[in-house]
Amino acid sequence: MAAIDIPTWAARLRAWRRGRLWSRQDLGEKLTEAADETTRDRLPSQEKLSEMVRSWEAGEQRPDELYSELFCRAFNMNEAELFSGEAAGTTLWHHLTGIPLMAGTFSAEDEERTGRAIEDPKRADDRTAAYFETVLRAYSRPDLRPARTINALSPVFAAIDGLRRDSRSGIHRALLRISSQDAELISRMHYETGNLDEALAWSDRALLAAHQAGDERLVAYTLARRAGLQDNQGNPEQLIGLAVAAREHVLSPPPLEAMARRHEAQGHAMAGAEDMCHRRLEESAEAPREGSKDDTPIVFDYPAWLHNALAAGCLIQLHHPADAIEILERDLSAAPSNYLTAYNMARLAHAYADAHESERSAGIARQALSLSRQTGASRAMEELRIIHDDLHRWSHSHSH
Incomplete structure (x- = not known):
């Protein structure tokens, strides 16, 4: 793996910050919060602190004793872990790939094995796939800002894409599955940021990978999620078509079929077809959701609030605000x-x-x-x- 032209400690600071989805400004604020009241009054402005973080991460200068202590408090790590940790190889591959470095999630062995697989995809195995699935689950939380989730998971998609092109056949399908789920989540996050073009482009990537994996349930899931991108695009026929394709796809588990029916109801509401809208909502409410048997190893998410949220949207479309x-x-x-x-x-x-x-x-x-x-x-x-x-x-x- 290629070398880097900054000190390892600087790359480590940047990797730990990015793994927590903190901007430089966020880290500056964390340093301020970590200081006691007397020290806090002596710290520079947040703008200046952000610039200092940039300088430290570029390796232009190392934090002095005061700021080293504040870093340790902010990251909840000791100085050896943060500035002179032994896992230089782990720091290196996270720095080069942009893949988030997640504190306390993986063992040193897991980090080393994944780094070696990044360097030589023929070494990728089931544990490599499990590593990336864990990363995907960790950054699937709705409490994270959508734009930051995009920044965290886009490098993951690129790494998996490189691995699956050159990995041995035994792991290829698993990597395709994870790649599809990663792309679908990035698609949704672009949608939440208001960027429909990017959302549709990433949805295309998700659907392609699902097809290449030969995973029919994942194809159905991706179709249903794509239908959700169409809820305010003024094209009810397209939304209904995607939702029907998802629920009629072979092997669709009951929770996925229910989600597809909710999106189909959206399309009927947009078209003013009130009876069809209510029929699909009733069908989706009757279908089993949480706790349904589904043995597919996919990060499917069927949040409990989804039925009610979509139902409310349909009622707004149909002019039943109360x-x-x-x-x-x-x-x-x-x-x-x-x-x-x-x-x-x-x-x-x-x-x-x-x-x-x-x-x-x-x-x-x-x-x-x-x-x-x-x-x-x-x-x-x-x-x-x-x-x-x-x-x-x-x-x-x-x-x-």
């Missing part, structure tokens, strides 16, 4: 703070606007805007723009 409000308020009462919740809050504001409750709509919209900024929920912000011309007024009042 029913949508009832569903969304119930589900949002204990919802976590993430980009999905931000979008559902924006939909609730939409429903209140349709119900001519402008004051309630504005109040919910302010909360949705705040959470959208906090979580990077660009799609939620687009929903807010659809229903209110005075988003800039909320933004200005929120900032004060």
Whole structure:
């Protein structure tokens, strides 16, 4: 594997930061939080700290004793682990590939084996595939900002792509499966950031890899997820076609069939076919979801809130805001703070606007805007723009 032109400790700092999905500004804030009150008052501005982090990661200078201690506190590591750890090879391959270095997740042996496989794909085996599946699961959480998930998983896709081209046949199919799931998740994250073109391009990659793997359930899952990209594109026929193709695909497990029927209901709502919409929603509600037997080793996700969220969207499309409000308020009462919740809050504001409750709509919209900024929920912000011309007024009042 090629050498790097910066000190190992500098590459390690960058790898640990990126593995936590922190920007340089985030790390500067973490250093400030790690300082005691007296020291905090002596630290430079966040802008200056971000520049200092850039300089340290470039190896231009090593952090002094004060900042070394703050780094250790921020990363919850000791100085030997952070600045003079023995796993130089691990640091090297993470630095060169951009694949996140995840603290406390893998053994030194797993890191070394994966690094060797990156260097020589013929060494890739089941443990290599398991390594990347673990990474994918770790960065599939909805509490992570979509743009940062893209940055973390795009290098993973590139590495798997290189491995599967040159690996032995026994591991090839497993790598294709993981590649498809990785691409599908990146597609969804681009969708959440408002970039539909990139979302569709990554969806194409996911579908191609699923076909190449010969995994019919994964093909059906990817088709159903692609249908979800079409919910506001004004083409109900295309959405319905994708959803039907997913649920009629061979071997579709019951939870996946239910998800496909929900997306099909969306298409019927967009087309104004109220009876068909309700029929598909009823069918999806009757289908087994959580706990259904599914022995396919795929990172399928069937979140419990999905049925209600899509049902509420259908009701908004069909101009039944009161029913949508009832569903969304119930589900949002204990919802976590993430980009999905931000979008559902924006939909609730939409429903209140349709119900001519402008004051309630504005109040919910302010909360949705705040959470959208906090979580990077660009799609939620687009929903807010659809229903209110005075988003800039909320933004200005929120900032004060």
